[in-house]
Amino acid sequence: MGSSRVEVFEAIRVDARRGMSIRALAERHGVHRRTVRQALESAAPVPRKTPVRRAARLEMFKESIDAMLVADLEAPRKQRHTATRVRDRLISEHGMSDTVAYSTVRDYVARRRPEIMAETGRGMENAFVLQTHPPGQEAEVDFGDLWVRLAGEPTKCFLFTLRMPYSGKAVHRVFASQGQEAFIEGHLHAFTVLDGVPTGKIRYDNLRSAVSRVLMGRNRTESDRWVLFRSHHGFDAFYCMPGVEGAHEKGGVEGEVGRFRRNHLVPVPEVDTLAELNVRVERADIADDARRIEGRVVTVGQAFAVEAPLLRPLPDEAFEPGxxxxxxxxxxxxxxxxxxxxxxxxxxxxxxxxxxxxxxxxxxxxxxxxxxxxxxxxxxxxxxLLLDHYLEVLARKPGALPGATALVQARASGMFTSAHEAFWASARHAHGDAGGTRALVEVLLLHRHLPHLDVVAGLTAAVALGANTADVVAVEARKAGQTRRPASAAPPASPVVSLTERRLAALPADTRPAPSVAHYDQLLRRRASPPPAGRAPPSASSEGEVS
Incomplete structure (x- = not known):
């Protein structure tokens, strides 16, 4: 491995201090005497000059290329010259030979385009100015696209993000749409997590959830419900300029959407419901409190602890997001x-x-x-579809139950269990299809008044007993509920109250004498009457026997 020029210069200077001549130094180190003199003058090698390569065959066409690039300054962004289009025009319109390589044209266009923009003052919009955000006053909001494998199928969802620029604290929520209800519910969730509302403004782009019409500049026509929501929570909205021109005005949340998606939602999440996914998102938000943003000493959670007390308290009255x-x-x-x-x-x-x-x-x-x-x-x-909504009509039309879509969904959700299936089969065997189905419908009606687990236990017990009526299921369900419910959770038993005693207790004392039936005793006395003709009066002995 060869030595660097710095090491060669050092070796030359060391040997020179020992009295060696320039010629001897050149011969010993295998360099030119000019290099020896440079080493003796300075320990740092002179930087080598990069040769300027001139494309001789392109010289006569450079003015034409510059004219195209200047015209691009006024053209739409997606209809500007590419290097390929520049080369094609030079060949077809200016007589350039097709032997001029594409790379020659490409290199010149790549070098000349930013120079022309700088000469005309058009490159200033790409410059950034550092901003300082006071704690607790500002926030940024945006939606980002997100793909989820929901119940086994790829589904496009949307990631709501609210970010506090001072601390970097961000709150995320996944929704099935970007509708106004999701927009407002995302804010409510974020304010609940932050336990407050920013006291200043929140930055937005021109989401239809908030803006019904974009006017000149930053003027917007806001939807009435969005204005009501802002007024209820007491914050102002700042709308960025439309398109690419205003993307940098909320660059913090733009970058946060991508960061969170890459770090917590890769690979594509596989969940059964969005509620399950949002539980994972909430855990990720809590974990992100421990991360440290580049260039900051404290963590996100520590910085948010500073601005949390400065947020406006949540309103006492809840806002209906629906x-x-x-x-x-x-x-x-x-x-x-x-x-x-x-x-x-x-x-x-x-x-x-x-x-x-x-x-x-x-x-x-x-x-x-x-x-x-x-x-x-x-x-x-x-x-x-919920099966419970159709029970009244199924009681009259039992033949519609086997093929009902609501039954299919009830089975898929687990609400219609194997215990229901067993009872239905037993009831149809005993009472026929129609009678057995009606018995099942009566059992399903019990779910409106009894816990699901108790009804399932009652069904299991009824099938084991060979009973096929809803009355037996109801009795067994209540017994299962009493067994499952701990004694401490049972409601206190109240004594039986006699309504007669309750009424008598409220009446004043009765001072009247007790009722007597003595006046009716005279009705018991038999009056003497003459005996009928031809009949002797009864003797004393016979009267005593009769009496």
Whole structure:
């Protein structure tokens, strides 16, 4: 391995101190005498000059290339000259030989383009200025795309991110859409985790969840519900410039979305529900409190502890994140929301119901009474049907149960267990298909009043006893509940109250004399009457015998 020029210079200088001549030094170290003189003048070698290579065949075309690059300054970003297009135009329009290599044109364009931008002052927009963010005042929000293998199928979801620039503390949440309900629910989750609201402004791009129309500059027409949400929590919104021009204005959250996705969501997560995935996301957020951002001494959690007391307290009244809708129930006992179908009790067929559409669930109301609650469907056209909603009609049409879609979903979810199957088979064997199915429907109605585990235990006991009626299942279910429930959890027994004693206790004292029946005793005396003709009066002895 050859020595470096610094080591050669050092060796020359050492030998020179021993009295060796320049010629002898050159011969000993195998260098030119000019190099020996340079080593004696300075211990640092003179940097070698990089030769300037000139593309002679391109010289006469450089002005044409510069003109193209200057024209690109006014052209749309996606319609500017590439090196290939420059070379093609030089050949077709300016008579350049096609023997000029592509790499020659490419190298000149790559070197000349930034020089032209600097000469015209167009490169300043790529410069960055460091910012200082006061604690507890600002935040940044953005959505990022995310692929998840949901219940075995690849599904595109969206990662909501709210980041505090001062501490770097970030809160994430995965949603099935970027709708306004998800946008607001993401804020509510973040404010709950932070236990407060930034006192200043939150930076956004032009999400449709908040902005209904983009005007000139930073002016925006905000949706009414978004304005109501901001007013309720007391923070201001700062909207970045549209497109690439405003991407740097919230660069912190842009980078945070990518960092979190690479570190915690690779490989592609495989989960059954988004709720399961969000539990993992929350754990990752807690773990990130221990990380240290480059250039900072303290961790994210330690920095957030400084700004947490400076946040505005959460409002006392909770904000409903759901969007209020009023769909009509179709003849299948379903409502359609965002191209997905959800079941409601069949008694509401033909009526309109009130629906609060949230990011993760639907709450369905009949007036002010909640009649159903469904997890929000992720895929368009899917159906979420509860078997309980169809029990009244199945009691009249038992033949519809075996092929019911609601039954298929109940089996898939585990609500319709093997104990139900065994009871149904036994009841059909004893009472026929229709009678056995009606007995099963009566058992399913017990789920409305008794815990699921107790009903399953009652079914198991009834099948073991060979009983095929809902009454036996109900009795066994209540016995199972009493056995399963600890004595301490049982409600205290209350004494039986006599309603008569309760009424008498409230009456005043009765001072009247006790009732007597002496006046009726005179009715018991027999009045003497003459005997009928031809009949002697009874003797004393005979009267005594009769009496």
């Amino acid at each position: 969007l209020l809708l009023t769909p009509r129930v179709d003849r299948y006992g379903r409502i359609t929301v965002r191209q997905c179908h959800y079941s409601v009790p069949v008694r509401l067929i033909g009526q309109r119901v009130r629906v609060f559409l949230r990011a993760s669930e639907l709450v369905i109301l009949d007036g002010r009474t909640e009649v159903a609650r469904h997890a929000r469907a992720v895929r368009k056209g899917s159906q979420a």
